Amino acid sequence: MPRPLRIEYENAYYHVMNRGRGRQRIFHGDAYYRAFLDTLAEAHRRFGLQILCYCLMSNHYHLLVKTPEGNLGRAMRHINGLYTQRHNRLRKTDGPLFRGRYKALLVEEDSYQLQLSRYIHRNPLGAGMVKRLEDYAWSSYPYYVKDSPAPEWLYQREIYDQLTGGRRLRERYRAYVEMGVDEEIAVLFGRGNLPPYLGSETFRDWAYRQRRTDDSEINRETLRSFRPDISQVTASVARRFKVDPSTITISQRGRVADNIPRWVVMYLAQQVCGLSLREIADFLGLKRTGSIPATIAKLKLCMAEDDGLARTVERIKSEYYT
Numbered sequence: 001m002p003r004p005l006r007i008e009y010e011n012a013y014y015h016v017m018n019r020g021r022g023r024q025r026i027f028h029g030d031a032y033y034r035a036f037l038d039t040l041a042e043a044h045r046r047f048g049l050q051i052l053c054y055c056l057m058s059n060h061y062h063l064l065v066k067t068p069e070g071n072l073g074r075a076m077r078h079i080n081g082l083y084t085q086r087h088n089r090l091r092k093t094d095g096p097l098f099r100g101r102y103k104a105l106l107v108e109e110d111s112y113q114l115q116l117s118r119y120i121h122r123n124p125l126g127a128g129m130v131k132r133l134e135d136y137a138w139s140s141y142p143y144y145v146k147d148s149p150a151p152e153w154l155y156q157r158e159i160y161d162q163l164t165g166g167r168r169l170r171e172r173y174r175a176y177v178e179m180g181v182d183e184e185i186a187v188l189f190g191r192g193n194l195p196p197y198l199g200s201e202t203f204r205d206w207a208y209r210q211r212r213t214d215d216s217e218i219n220r221e222t223l224r225s226f227r228p229d230i231s232q233v234t235a236s237v238a239r240r241f242k243v244d245p246s247t248i249t250i251s252q253r254g255r256v257a258d259n260i261p262r263w264v265v266m267y268l269a270q271q272v273c274g275l276s277l278r279e280i281a282d283f284l285g286l287k288r289t290g291s292i293p294a295t296i297a298k299l300k301l302c303m304a305e306d307d308g309l310a311r312t313v314e315r316i317k318s319e320y321y322t
Helices: 030-047 072-091 113-121 141-145 169-178 183-190 201-210 220-226 230-241 260-271 277-284 291-305 307-318
Strands: 012-019 050-056 060-067 103-107
Touching: 012 072, 012 113, 030 050, 030 060, 030 072, 050 113, 050 141, 060 072, 060 113, 113 141, 113 169, 113 183, 141 169, 230 260, 230 277, 230 307, 260 277, 260 291, 260 307, 277 291, 291 307
Parallel strands: none
Antiparallel strands: 012 060, 012 103, 050 060
């Protein structure tokens, strides 16, 4: 089974995107769009996936989803796999449809859902496919602004709840979307590579602690994005040991007393930050990496003999994950 690329936990929010292989069309007519929406409905029933909004374009799709059961990978394998089968059956063809793994942007709760819904819903307008967004049939936008019953798997309330003041939700949402995409979101999606999360550093650290996926099941690039920076860890170590951070980061030459805080940073740079020996050496001003494993081994011996030191190191680790 392919390794999941994402941090997963219960009640997580994601902006999910996928595109046809070679930018080919994945929707060739109404029957194809309906088949994909049927697949979303099945994913809702089978995996509890909640779709906050969607937009199906000719060669790609956007979804804003919530995963009460922390199972995005399973739900998306079902959606992409089943729709590929249905597409190929309708098209009388075979083989892969999508360019590869879907992209999923983990989103901080109650922070960006409203902005992302506007970005998603404005896609047909940006592509010049319609003059009025409510005329585009393969988006959830008409359900947000027209008085028509939405599918039971479309969860609009969380988007409406982020609008401030008053009752006229449909009118206010229409006005919000017509204002255009805000600069932060436009810049984000204008990049070549999206980051794996959208939110604060506090959210990043919290999401990492909440994860249900083991570190060994997450690819290195994504894991690195969620793990704390070595500078953060160094600041924590300096605070716990009541020393200046420069005494940790600046390499001292000659015979010097054991620098336990520096040793702890080396250890936690591996344990918490997931850095390589070369990356640790570069941060600590070391020309060679050979001394780092020996220093970490010495620290472990000290921790085995000194319960207080061991507890201090564990307290620092617990600041970042449990």
